[in-house]
Amino acid sequence: MSNSIIQVDQVQKGNGTNLILVNPTIQGSLGSSIGKTVSYVITDTDNYSRIACDTTGGDITITLPLKGNNIGRRIEIANVKGGTNKVIISPNATDANKLSNDGLNIIWLPKIGDFVVFQEDSTSGFWEIIHEKISSQLRLDTYAGYGSTDTKIMRFTNSRENYGNMFSENHSTGYSANAKGLEITINRSGRYCITFSYYDGAGNPYAGLSLNSTQLTTNLQSINAQDLLTIGYSGGTANGVSWSGKLVKSDVLRIHTNAVTLVSAWVTAVYLG
Amino acid sequence: MASSLYTDTITKSTAAGLVLVNPAFQGYCGLTALKTASYAILDTDNYSRIECDTTSGDITITLPLKSNNVGRIIQIANIKGTNKVIISPNASNANALSNDGLNVIWLPKIGDYATFQESANSGFWEIINERISSQLRLDTYAGYGSTDTKIMQFTNIDDNYGNMFTHNHGSYGVHGLDITIARSGKYSFSFSHYFPGSDYFGFTLNSAQLTTGILSVTIGTILAIAGSDNIAGCASWSGYLVKGSIVRPHTNGGTGATHIVTANYIGS
Numbered sequence: 001m002s003n004s005i006i007q008v009d010q011v012q013k014g015n016g017t018n019l020i021l022v023n024p025t026i027q028g029s030l031g032s033s034i035g036k037t038v039s040y041v042i043t044d045t046d047n048y049s050r051i052a053c054d055t056t057g058g059d060i061t062i063t064l065p066l067k068g069n070n071i072g073r074r075i076e077i078a079n080v081k082g083g084t085n086k087v088i089i090s091p092n093a094t095d096a097n098k099l100s101n102d103g104l105n106i107i108w109l110p111k112i113g114d115f116v117v118f119q120e121d122s123t124s125g126f127w128e129i130i131h132e133k134i135s136s137q138l139r140l141d142t143y144a145g146y147g148s149t150d151t152k153i154m155r156f157t158n159s160r161e162n163y164g165n166m167f168s169e170n171h172s173t174g175y176s177a178n179a180k181g182l183e184i185t186i187n188r189s190g191r192y193c194i195t196f197s198y199y200d201g202a203g204n205p206y207a208g209l210s211l212n213s214t215q216l217t218t219n220l221q222s223i224n225a226q227d228l229l230t231i232g233y234s235g236g237t238a239n240g241v242s243w244s245g246k247l248v249k250s251d252v253l254r255i256h257t258n259a260v261t262l263v264s265a266w267v268t269a270v271y272l273g
Numbered sequence: 274m275a276s277s278l279y280t281d282t283i284t285k286s287t288a289a290g291l292v293l294v295n296p297a298f299q300g301y302c303g304l305t306a307l308k309t310a311s312y313a314i315l316d317t318d319n320y321s322r323i324e325c326d327t328t329s330g331d332i333t334i335t336l337p338l339k340s341n342n343v344g345r346i347i348q349i350a351n352i353k354g355t356n357k358v359i360i361s362p363n364a365s366n367a368n369a370l371s372n373d374g375l376n377v378i379w380l381p382k383i384g385d386y387a388t389f390q391e392s393a394n395s396g397f398w399e400i401i402n403e404r405i406s407s408q409l410r411l412d413t414y415a416g417y418g419s420t421d422t423k424i425m426q427f428t429n430i431d432d433n434y435g436n437m438f439t440h441n442h443g444s445y446g447v448h449g450l451d452i453t454i455a456r457s458g459k460y461s462f463s464f465s466h467y468f469p470g471s472d473y474f475g476f477t478l479n480s481a482q483l484t485t486g487i488l489s490v491t492i493g494t495i496l497a498i499a500g501s502d503n504i505a506g507c508a509s510w511s512g513y514l515v516k517g518s519i520v521r522p523h524t525n526g527g528t529g530a531t532h533i534v535t536a537n538y539i540g541s
Contacts, residue, residue: 006278007319014279021278021293025304025319033344035394052394080372080395111513113372113457113541115401131402133541137513141492160493161513193461193511197475197498199488237500238473238488242509266495270512272459272539 035080036060044069051075053109055082064099064127066092070120074130078115086110086163091127100129102188102249110163111135136164136271138184140171143198143265146181146257150216153181154207154255154265166190166271181216184253184269191272192247194229196255196265197240203260206233208241210256219258229253244272303346308332313363316341323347325380327354336370336398338363342391346401350386357381357434362398371400373456373516381434382406400541407435407538409452411442414529417449421483424449425474425522427534437538449483452536454518459539461511462496464522465532471502472527476510479519486525496520505531511539 008021033050039061042048053060062077064070079087087109089099097103101124107116117131142157155175162172166188170180186192194209206221208231215223220231232241247253255267280293303321306312309328313335314320325332334349339362351358358380360370368374372395378387388402413428426445433442437456441448454460462476473488475498482490487498497510514520522534 008278011283018295019280019283021280024278033390033392033394050390052392052399054394076401078399078401080392080397080399111457111515113400135513139512141495158493195497195510195512197495197508197510199473199498199500234500235502237471237502238475238498239506240475240497240499240508242497242511244511264492264495264498266492266497268496268510268512270459272511 036062039063041065042075049075051077052080053078053082053087055079055085055087057085059085059088061088061090063090064092064095064118067095067098067120067127071122072120074117074119076115076117077109079109079112082112087114089116095127098126100188101126104187106165107134108136108163108165109134132273134164134166134271134273136166137269138162138167138169138171139266139268140182141264141266143262146259147175147179147216149179150181150254152219152256152259153183153216154257154262155181156265156267164271167192167269169269182255182267186247186249186251186253188271189246189248191245192269193242193244193272194253194267194269195240195242196267197238198234198265199238199263200234200236200260201263202236203262204233204235205257205260205262206231207239207255207257208232209243210254211247212252213254213256216254216256220256221258223256308334311335313337314347321346321348323349324352325350325354325358327351327356327358329354329356331356331359333359333361335361336363336366336389339366339369339391339393339398343393344391346388346390348386348388348402349380351380351383353383358385360387366398369397371456372397375456377436378405379407379434379436380405403541405435405437405538405540407437408432408536409438409440409442410533410535411450412531412533414532417526418445418447418483420447421449421521423486423523423526424451424483425524425529425532425534426450427532432535435538438536440536450522450534452520454514454516454520456538456541457513457515458541459511459513460520461509461537461539462520462535463507463509464497464534465505465507466499466501466529467505467531468501468527469503469530470527471500472525472529473498473500474506474522474524475499475508477521477523478514480521480523483521483523487523488525490523
C-alpha cells in the first residue's frame with residue numbers, strides 16, 4: 001500500500017451545500033509524514049501532520065507555523081533516529097511563549113522515541129500539547145557542601161545525566177557563585193519524581209526535599225510544614241528519601257537538610273509526564 | 274451511527290488528485306476488529322484498532338509488512354481476559370517494534386495498549402501511544418551470587434508480567450538479581466530491607482564491581498542507597514533508563530532477613 005486511500009460506501013448530498021461521504025475507511029494515514037535531517041520551518045501549506053527527525057547530523061530545530069494561519073491544525077514532531085542530539089521545537093517568532101498551556105518558548109526532545117503532538121487552540125491561545133513522550137532527567141552525585149547564603153541547601157559535584165528542559169537547574173551554572181544550593185525549577189506542569197540518597201558517616205542528618213521554601217537557612221525539620229515534601233533521618237548510616245507528584249510551573253524544589261556534613265550524596269529528578 | 278466525512282466540495286486537482294474541501298469527520302473512520310484468537314494483520318483489512326479478548330489464552334497479533342503499509346497507524350489493545358496479547362512484527366521485519374528494535378511486545382494486563390505507526394524514516398513501527406504494564410516483585414532473602422557476592426538473590430516471586438525488562442530470577446547461576454532494560458523509558462525500583470545486623474543496600478546501574486560493597490563502588494554507578502542497623506529501611510529510585518541498562522540490588526553483603534524488591538515500568 002503505497003498511497004493513502006479513503007473508501008466510502010456512498011456520497012450523499014447534505015441538507016446544506018456540503019457533501020457527505022458515508023462510512024469512510026482509511027488505508028494508510030490521512031496526514032502527511034516527512035522525515036527531516038536538518039532544521040525545518042513548518043509552512044502553512046506543507047500539509048505535514050508528522051515530522052520525523054533524524055538527529056544523526058546534530059540538533060534539529062523544528063519551528064511551528066503561525067498560529068493564526070493554522071487554526072485547529074494538529075502536528076506531531078518526533079525524534080526517531082540519531083544518537084545524542086536533540087530535537088528543538090520552537091513557535092513562530094510571532095507566537096512567542098505559545099507552546100503548551102505553560103507558555104513555553106522551546107521544548108526539547110532529547111531521546112529517540114520522544115515525541116509531542118500539538119494542536120492549535122484559538123480558545124486557549126496556545127499550541128496545546130494533546131499527547132507527548134518527553135524525556136527530561138538530572139542525575140547528580142558527590143556531596144559538595146551547602147550554599148554560602150542558602151546554608152541548608154545542598155550542592156553537588158558531578159553531573160551524570162542532564163537532558164531535557166521540562167525543568168531547569170542551577171548546578172550547571174555554578175550555583176550563583178556558590179551562594180545557593182541546588183534549585184530545580186519546574187518549567188512544565190506535570191508529574192515528577194525526585195530521589196535523594198546519602199551516606200552521612202556520623203552526622204545524624206535530617207534530610208529531604210522542600211518545595212518553594214523561603215527558609216533556606218533553617219534546618220529542614222523546622223521549616224513550615226507545608227513546604228516539606230519528604231524528610232528522613234539517619235544516624236551514622238545511609239538513607240534515602242523520594243517523592244513523586246504533580247508540580248506546577250515555577251515550583252522550586254531543593255535538597256534541604258540540617259546542614260550536617262555528609263560523605264556522599266546522590267540525587268535524581270525526572271519528569272514523568 | 275454510521276461514520277461520515279463531510280466536505281464542502283470535491284474538486285479535481287492536477288497535483289493532488291481529488292481534493293475534499295473543508296473535510297470534517299463525524300464518528301470514527303478506522304475499522305475496529307475484535308479478536309479472540311491470534312491474527313496476522315493484512316495489508317488490506319483496513320483495521321486501525323485490534324481489540325483482543327484473551328479469555329481463551331494468549332493471543333498473538335502480527336503486524337503487516339512494513340513496506341506495504343507506509344504511514345499506517347494501528348492500535349492493539351488487551352480489553353478482556355486474564356492472558357496476554359503478544360505483538361510481533363512480520364517475519365520479514367524482525368526487531369522492528371519501537372525505536373528500541375524489539376521483536377515482541379507483550380500487553381499482559383487488561384487496559385494495556387500500544388499504537389504503532391509505520392515510519393519509513395526510522396525503519397521501525399514507531400510506538401506513538403502506549404500503556405504497557407511490566408512489573409517484577411520478589412521477596413525473601415536467598416543469599417548472594419557465588420560470583421557476584423554483593424548482589425542479592427530472592428526466593429519468592431509475587432508479580433512477574435510484561436517484557437519491558439528481563440531478569441534472571443529463577444536462573445541466577447553464579448549471579449545475583451540482574452534486571453536488564455529492554456525498552457528505553459521511565460522505571461521505578463524499590464528495595465526494602467530488614468537486616469538483623471547493620472548493612473548498606475540500594476541499587477547500582479551497570480556496575481562492574483559486583484564483589485564490592487555498595488558503599489565502596491564507583492560513586493557514579495549508585496542510583497540509590499540506604500542503611501539499616503537492626504532497623505528496616507528502604508531505598509528507591511525512579512528515572513529514565515536506556516535499553517541494555519542493568520540494575521541490581523546491591524548491598525555490602527550482610528546476611529539479610531526480610532527483603533522485598535519491586536521493579537516497574539512507568540512508561541514512555
